[in-house]
Amino acid sequence: MPPHDTLAERPAAGPGLAPTDLGLGAPENSGGPGYYDVPMLKPPVWGGSISWYFFLGGLSAGAYVVGRAAERFGGPRFRPVATAGTCVAAAAVLPCAPLLIADLGDPKRFHHMLRVFKPGSPMNLGAWVLTAYHGAGAAALLREYLRWGRAGESPAARGLEAQAADGFLVAAADFAGVPLALLLASYTGVLLTGASTPVWSRNPWLPALFSAGAASAGSAAVSLALEALAAAGHGAAADAAREPLRLVHTAAHLAEVVTLVGYLSAAGRHARPLTAGPLTPALARVAAGVVGSEVLQLLPARGRARQWTGLAAAALSLYAGIALRSAVVRAGAASANDPRTKSG
Secondary structure (H helix, E strand, O other), X not given: OOOOOOOOOOOOOOOOOOHHHHOOOOOOOOOOOOHHHOOOOOOOOOOHHHHHHHHHHXXXXXXXXXXXXXXXXXXXXXXXXXXXXXXXXXXXXXOHHHHHHHHHOOHHHHHHHOOOOOOOOHHHHHHHHHHHHHHHHHHHHHHHHHHHHOOOOOHHHOOHHHHHHHHHHHHHHHHHHHHHXXXXXXXXXXXXXXXXXXXXXXXXXXXXXXXXXXXXXXXXXXXXXXXXHHHOOOHHHHHHHHHHHHHHHHHHHHHHHHHHHHHHHHHHHHHHHHHOOOOHHHHHHHHHHHHHHHHHHHOOOOHHHHHHHHHHHHHHHHHHHHHHHHHHHHHHHHHHOOHHHHOO
């Protein structure tokens, strides 16, 4: 039987294949147990590289949206948040293409998916989104660099060419970059829902869960960067942004908890690897990371202690984010290997 849910074992030919062409479609007869309790599905071979790809892609997208929102609606006071969000997003997305190509096993497979544009295929769409997002992120980073180079210069002092170039970079960074970031945050969840693996298959909560996780990881990474600057003696930037970022972070954590509960409820008995199986401790660590991060943010610390509790809260949140992605990915193999998850 052909393998399911693997990137490394999919056919290299035929760029832009649909999910069913790649073994991702959920077959109609996948609801029965295997013969003599032998699993009917080949377990996915996704491992650490894909977990990190999901996590870093979401983190980059979340940080990017936080940075763009800070620039558009925050004014000069939140300019450090925009700069930190742009730089964090650019740094986090750099390993994503190598991680994805490493899982594909052959760089030509990534290239083949870019030969055609097929939005009906989550894999093909994801390859295009990741590529275009790199361009938008580069435009945002270039704008930050140019802004830094002309610090203190009034807009009237710049020529028409400089203003036109700035307008082009704004359009690329905001009007193209933000939608691309939102797609990057959610498409990986869509990709998993199209798989035949029971714990992922047709679960409408997965894209929302990954999007909430992206917002949580992105805001935590921006907070971590600003708190690190504060610890190095640049405390004004962190002081101005600390409370708004805390509210964003808490809202993202709440959305993450709600969507995780919805995902596990929709998965039902197929979620046993996460709720009553080998990955239950991993899910417990996710919960501990989220709760610990929120508790640290609420502590009435001041000065240097506030900086260190902020660093610890952001680090715990990031740990919870990668632990959740890893647990969901690893649950695929456990789910496919358990014939009981395909009963009824």
